[in-house]
Amino acid sequence: xxxxxxxxxxxxxxxxxxxxxxxxxxxxxxxxxxxxxxxxxxxxxxxxxxxxxxxxxxxxxxxxxxxxxxxxxxxxxxxxxxxxxxxxxxxxxxxxxxxxxxxxxxxxxxxxxxxxxxxxxxxxxxxxxxxxxxxxxxxxxxxxxxxxxxxxxxxxxxxxxxxxxxxxxxxxxxxxxxxxxxxxxxxxxxxxxxxxxxxxxxxxxxxxxxxxxxxxxxxxxxxxxxxxxxxxxxxxxxxxxxxxxxxxxxxxxxxxxxxxxxxxxxxxxxxxxxxxxxxxxxxxxxxxxxxxxxxxxxxxxxxxxxxxxxxxxxxxxxx
Amino acid sequence: xxxxxxxxxxxxxxxxxxxxxxxxxxxxxxxxxxxxxxxxxxxxxxxxxxxxxxxxxxxxxxxxxxxxxxxxxxxxxxxxxxxxxxxxxxxxxxxxxxxxxxxxxxxxxxxxxxxxxxxxxxxxxxxxxxxxxxxxxxxxxxxxxxxxxxxxxxxxxxxxxxxxxxxxxxxxxxxxxxxxxxxxxxxxxxxxxxxxxxxxxxxxxxxxxxxxxxxxxxxxxxxxxxxxxxxxxxxxxxxxxxxxxxxxxxxxxxxxxxxxxxxxxxxxxxxxxxxxxxxxxxxxxxxxxxxxxxxxxxxxxxxxxxxxxxxxxxxxxxxxxxxxxxxxxxxxxxxxxxxxxxxxxxxxxxxxxxxxxxx
Numbered sequence: 141x142x143x144x145x146x147x148x149x150x151x152x153x154x155x156x157x158x159x160x161x162x163x164x165x166x167x168x169x170x171x172x173x174x175x176x177x178x179x180x181x182x183x184x185x186x187x188x189x190x191x192x193x194x195x196x197x198x199x200x201x202x203x204x205x206x207x208x209x210x211x212x213x214x215x216x217x218x219x220x221x222x223x224x225x226x227x228x229x230x231x232x233x234x235x236x237x238x239x240x241x242x243x244x245x246x247x248x249x250x251x252x253x254x255x256x257x258x259x260x261x262x263x264x265x266x267x268x269x270x271x272x273x274x275x276x277x278x279x280x281x282x283x284x285x286x287x288x289x290x291x292x293x294x295x296x297x298x299x300x301x302x303x304x305x306x307x308x309x310x311x312x313x314x315x316x317x318x319x320x321x322x323x324x325x326x327x328x329x330x331x332x333x334x335x336x337x338x339x340x341x342x343x344x345x346x347x348x349x350x351x352x353x354x355x356x357x358x359x360x361x362x363x364x365x366x367x368x369x370x371x372x373x374x375x376x377x378x379x380x381x382x383x384x385x386x387x388x389x390x391x392x393x394x395x396x397x398x399x400x401x402x403x404x405x406x407x408x409x410x411x412x413x414x415x416x417x418x419x420x421x422x423x424x425x426x427x428x429x430x431x432x433x434x435x436x437x438x439x440x441x442x443x444x445x446x447x448x449x450x451x452x453x454x455x456x457x458x459x
Numbered sequence: 460x461x462x463x464x465x466x467x468x469x470x471x472x473x474x475x476x477x478x479x480x481x482x483x484x485x486x487x488x489x490x491x492x493x494x495x496x497x498x499x500x501x502x503x504x505x506x507x508x509x510x511x512x513x514x515x516x517x518x519x520x521x522x523x524x525x526x527x528x529x530x531x532x533x534x535x536x537x538x539x540x541x542x543x544x545x546x547x548x549x550x551x552x553x554x555x556x557x558x559x560x561x562x563x564x565x566x567x568x569x570x571x572x573x574x575x576x577x578x579x580x581x582x583x584x585x586x587x588x589x590x591x592x593x594x595x596x597x598x599x600x601x602x603x604x605x606x607x608x609x610x611x612x613x614x615x616x617x618x619x620x621x622x623x624x625x626x627x628x629x630x631x632x633x634x635x636x637x638x639x640x641x642x643x644x645x646x647x648x649x650x651x652x653x654x655x656x657x658x659x660x661x662x663x664x665x666x667x668x669x670x671x672x673x674x675x676x677x678x679x680x681x682x683x684x685x686x687x688x689x690x691x692x693x694x695x696x697x698x699x700x701x702x703x704x705x706x707x708x709x710x711x712x713x714x715x716x717x718x719x720x721x722x723x724x725x726x727x728x729x730x731x732x733x734x735x736x737x738x739x740x741x742x743x744x745x746x747x748x749x750x751x752x753x754x755x756x757x758x759x760x761x762x763x764x765x766x767x768x769x770x771x772x773x774x775x776x777x778x779x780x781x782x783x784x785x786x787x788x789x790x791x792x793x794x795x796x797x798x799x800x801x802x803x804x805x806x807x808x809x810x811x812x813x814x815x816x817x818x
Contacts, residue, residue, distance in 0.1 A: 205490030270583035445642040
């Protein structure tokens with residue numbers, strides 16, 4: 141059953157799709173307005189998912205499960221900010237270096253939030269395991285990992301600020317003039333540590349946690365989040381592929397190197413195959429929307445509902 | 460009777476708390492607050508000087524950390540802990556005999572004090588062992604409870620075990636309390652209901668509950684959702700003099716359904732010898748199949764009732780009930796039967812029964 145929440149998300153998404161098509165039709169693909177409209181609607185949808193997470197966290201009375209719902213809410217808020225700033229960057233404040241700097245920081249903070257969710261989920265999984273196995277000694281290593289992750293984000297921000305101050309606002313895509321290659325590699329490792337830690341922990345730890353946990357609620361939650369992560373990554377790669385063809389749209393891309401990878405892949409594909417620009421824009425939009433729906437399913441699955449509604453006779457009946 | 464630690468819950472159960480020498484099962488999905496009922500139970504027990512025993516698959520520190528959010532703590536370790544870590548005795552789920560022995564010895568050493576036990580590892584046991592072994596183990600534990608002045612509260616996860624295991628546990632325990640999340644329109648409402656409670660007459664129906672600043676609130680659900688009647692009332696309700704006429708008007712479909720439900724009740728009660736509270740319940744599917752009426756009469760759009768069903772309900776001719784163990788269209792199955800508590804309907808049934816006896 142789709143559920144009222146997903147129906148609302150689908151309605152907002154459909155509205156966004158229509159607006160996107162209208163703006164493309166009137167202003168052209170890659171125009172400021174068209175670039176603004178798609179991510180903005182995805183941002184709204186993500187914000188709604190955050191609302192669902194907060195709402196559910198308020199009725200989950202066990203602290204660990206409450207933190208999981210809050211984790212999803214924070215992840216959704218982070219995602220919506222990524223989309224909003226992406227839209228703003230592409231449409232309103234294009235080229236403003238300070239804004240680019242702030243936008244560059246947001247994904248790292250978002251990764252920290254994701255790490256929070258991974259941490260809470262791992263602990264919830266341990267609780268759901270009948271013999272309470274501590275997968276990969278997570279209880280022991282989580283605090284050092286937290287310190288490394290947060291430290292990397294702070295150091296990464298300082299490095300980003302340094303690049304900004306020295307006029308190289310593109311950050312990790314290339315070393316600033318005064319930096320040696322070895323130092324740049326070290327900096328790149330430091331900057332990428334949050335991704336490695338968060339995605340590594342998520343990809344390696346959580347599948348095992350899900351398998352060990354015998355709690356169907358937690359399993360469904362993790363599976364839906366996994367689907368969200370997969371669709372989101374695919375959406376971003378697709379976006380990068382699209383951006384490679386439409387440089388004017390490249391303003392919104394949280395991961396510059398994904399775009400580079402996309403370009404490498406594209407080099408092997410005949411350009412005529414992917415020339416349908418409007419379709420590619422719509423496909424990317426649809427994929428991000430699908431990712432948002434998966435995230436919504438993930439948070440909804442934390443609170444298994446028995447659907448009922450008041451009947452004419454004043455009693456509650458199953459819907 | 461030991462208080463639950465929640466005055467509103469005491470009232471729902473019958474006024475004083477859980478029955479003496481009883482074992483109560485709390486069923487609910489993860490995170491809904493099953494353990495919180497255990498914390499309140501322990502808190503109340505420690506305040507009244509009872510011997511409190513907490514048997515948990517978690518480390519003591521984790522339980523106390525959660526308990527603090529509900530206003531329960533045990534800094535002086537007044538409670539006896541059987542826990543995976545940090546307890547007075549270690550819990551090893553792979554050694555059921557050992558757990559039984561520790562519980563038996565601890566109960567023997569309670570020195571005639573009333574004992575309160577909270578046990579949170581019923582679900583892991585059901586995952587690790589076949590149902591019959593868990594049943595046998597719990598049966599032994601419950602046997603110890605009966606020998607002492609003890610009350611046990613056990614929690615079990617909803618949606619984690621098969622139906623057979625859940626039914627077995629519900630049969631084994633003296634009472635059970637079910638907690639669920641219900642979606643009512645746009646709202647999510649946590650509700651609880653009393654499944655059964657030995658020796659008491661608990662309030663039927665569903666109760667909203669919530670935790671605010673460590674305090675629990677329990678209040679009857681708006682709309683008075685009907686629950687199954689408590690077991691133990693197998694006698695027919697007494698005949699009430701007065702209104703006995705039932706006006707079904709000219710609608711033949713209404714008459715058909717009502718007559719079918721009356722005969723179903725009589726079949727169950729008089730022929731199959733079901734207790735009155737269990738008699739006459741039929742799903743909409745079986746009514747449609749037997750009466751050959753259209754589905755649209757019973758099922759409306761968007762999960763609402765159809766016009767005929769609505770008419771039966773608005774006239775007060777039928778009552779509805781959820782059957783949690785069974786699944787229907789998009790949710791738990793709802794069954795209906797004649798509104799047996801209504802004097803005119805009851806009189807009609809009893810007249811029919813007398814008529815059958817006369818034959």
